[in-house]
Amino acid sequence: MKTIIIYQISILLIFGLGNPKSAIAQNGEIILNFSGDNNGQIVELDSVWIKNLTQGCDTILYGPDFSITIDTILTVLHQSMNPGNEFQVFQNYPNPFIGSTNFTVCLAQDAFIEIIVFNILGQKRNSAEFKTSKGNNVFLFQSGSDEVYFVSVRYKSAVKTIRMISAGKSTLDDCKLSYVNNENTDNFKSIQVVNYFDFNPGDQLLFVGNASMGESGITDSPSTNMDYSFQFATNIPCIGVPTVDYEGQIYNTIQIYSQCWFKENLNVGEMIPATQSQTNNNIIEKYCPVDGEYYCNNFAGALYQWDEMMNYAYEPQGQGICPDGWHIPTDTDWKVLEGAADSNYGIGNPEWDNIDWRGSDAGGNLKQTGTTNWMSPNTGATDAFGFSALPGGYVVQNEYWGGEWKGYFWSSHTTAHYFRNMDWNQVMIKRGNGVGGGLAISVRCVKD
Numbered sequence: 001m002k003t004i005i006i007y008q009i010s011i012l013l014i015f016g017l018g019n020p021k022s023a024i025a026q027n028g029e030i031i032l033n034f035s036g037d038n039n040g041q042i043v044e045l046d047s048v049w050i051k052n053l054t055q056g057c058d059t060i061l062y063g064p065d066f067s068i069t070i071d072t073i074l075t076v077l078h079q080s081m082n083p084g085n086e087f088q089v090f091q092n093y094p095n096p097f098i099g100s101t102n103f104t105v106c107l108a109q110d111a112f113i114e115i116i117v118f119n120i121l122g123q124k125r126n127s128a129e130f131k132t133s134k135g136n137n138v139f140l141f142q143s144g145s146d147e148v149y150f151v152s153v154r155y156k157s158a159v160k161t162i163r164m165i166s167a168g169k170s171t172l173d174d175c176k177l178s179y180v181n182n183e184n185t186d187n188f189k190s191i192q193v194v195n196y197f198d199f200n201p202g203d204q205l206l207f208v209g210n211a212s213m214g215e216s217g218i219t220d221s222p223s224t225n226m227d228y229s230f231q232f233a234t235n236i237p238c239i240g241v242p243t244v245d246y247e248g249q250i251y252n253t254i255q256i257y258s259q260c261w262f263k264e265n266l267n268v269g270e271m272i273p274a275t276q277s278q279t280n281n282n283i284i285e286k287y288c289p290v291d292g293e294y295y296c297n298n299f300a301g302a303l304y305q306w307d308e309m310m311n312y313a314y315e316p317q318g319q320g321i322c323p324d325g326w327h328i329p330t331d332t333d334w335k336v337l338e339g340a341a342d343s344n345y346g347i348g349n350p351e352w353d354n355i356d357w358r359g360s361d362a363g364g365n366l367k368q369t370g371t372t373n374w375m376s377p378n379t380g381a382t383d384a385f386g387f388s389a390l391p392g393g394y395v396v397q398n399e400y401w402g403g404e405w406k407g408y409f410w411s412s413h414t415t416a417h418y419f420r421n422m423d424w425n426q427v428m429i430k431r432g433n434g435v436g437g438g439l440a441i442s443v444r445c446v447k448d
Helices: 293-300 331-341 362-366
Strands: 009-013 029-038 041-043 045-052 058-062 067-071 077-080 087-093 100-107 111-119 124-132 135-142 148-155 158-165 176-183 192-195 205-211 214-220 226-231 234-236 243-246 249-256 259-262 356-358 394-396 399-401 406-410 418-423 429-433
Touching: 029 045, 029 205, 058 087, 058 158, 087 148, 087 158, 100 111, 100 148, 100 158, 124 135, 124 176, 205 226, 214 226, 214 331, 249 331, 259 331, 331 362, 331 418, 331 429, 362 418, 362 429
Parallel strands: 009 077, 029 226
Antiparallel strands: 009 067, 029 041, 029 067, 045 058, 045 205, 077 192, 087 100, 100 135, 111 124, 111 148, 135 176, 148 158, 205 214, 234 249, 243 249, 249 259, 356 429, 394 399, 406 418, 418 429
16 A cells, blocks of 8 residues: 655745746745746736635735745745835735635835725725834735625835635625734845745646736646746737647647637547447547538537547546647636636636536637527627637437537546537536536647
């Protein structure tokens, strides 16, 4: 029997230490650097939101330097004051929280500050002025009926904002702010706020870069020093990979912020009739609409059962039947795409964790426009990001259904086999469970 040892580690945030890319990792440390790019042009980041998808905690980095160090020895998260900045607002802890949480405002001198609290609709929920002292000023926040709050702190002409998520019902009608205490220090540049950000080796992290151009998301499980560049270009062929030649067919690619997708559904393998089940026989097998190879080649690609699509290798981010350097999209890959495409619910929003129809218009923004391939009225279709989703339909219980009115797409989720669904009369996008019934649907590949 194997003995499994899990080392509890956390993130140490380092600001203002010169060029972060020149930093050398010490024993037990992993350095992560963040930057922004728009097809070769530098993009200045406003903030980087880091969410541990495995543990459910998060934190935010503010500029001008975006560098963090995962320290395998310390078990707390230290946020250091940026040299040259007169004030800083640090992410609340815990976050998400139930009932109440604390956040810290760090100041270079005694001053008056104004704190304004908004909900996700931009409605003011509370505001107050406080006389604060040099150093760390700790505030208590008690939630009301809203689930998401934005706390903006104004000092002189500068404003900094943090996002806080309430994970439980409150007994209060509305939120409350109160001052807790001050931790003064004579060495302002050494001021640090201690928070906790749980991280175990193998945890999946979501990084969301925010800039004036929008937001861009990356997911990873870092185990060594990494430089992450958020891509803000979209609706263009993937940078450096405009096409992919795979099994005799040319696939176009589409860049959607930091993700690179096939622009067409996968169409690889030998066609078998829908009356037969796809089997593990070392041959990639596919279904075509109404058992016609013509429709696979000229319409919306092929349809695959989940096991066949995964090539019978059950890894959450497996290559499956995609070409080398590409993989079957994970459930998280789809959530990042949905957050990028939706007008109201951003990347990492809890909305995308729900089942059934979600968001506001992500489905419409990912569907191909017009009614040549989609049944009329093809509600809300804009194809704003060039994803050009088509209604390939589906095979279930050995029969073909849904052509022209339903587009289904697999994820590599190994237990629930989550899929995404876009419909002819729907602007939202559905997250459903694909277990059972021999379901066969479309496949898109996403770049590693």
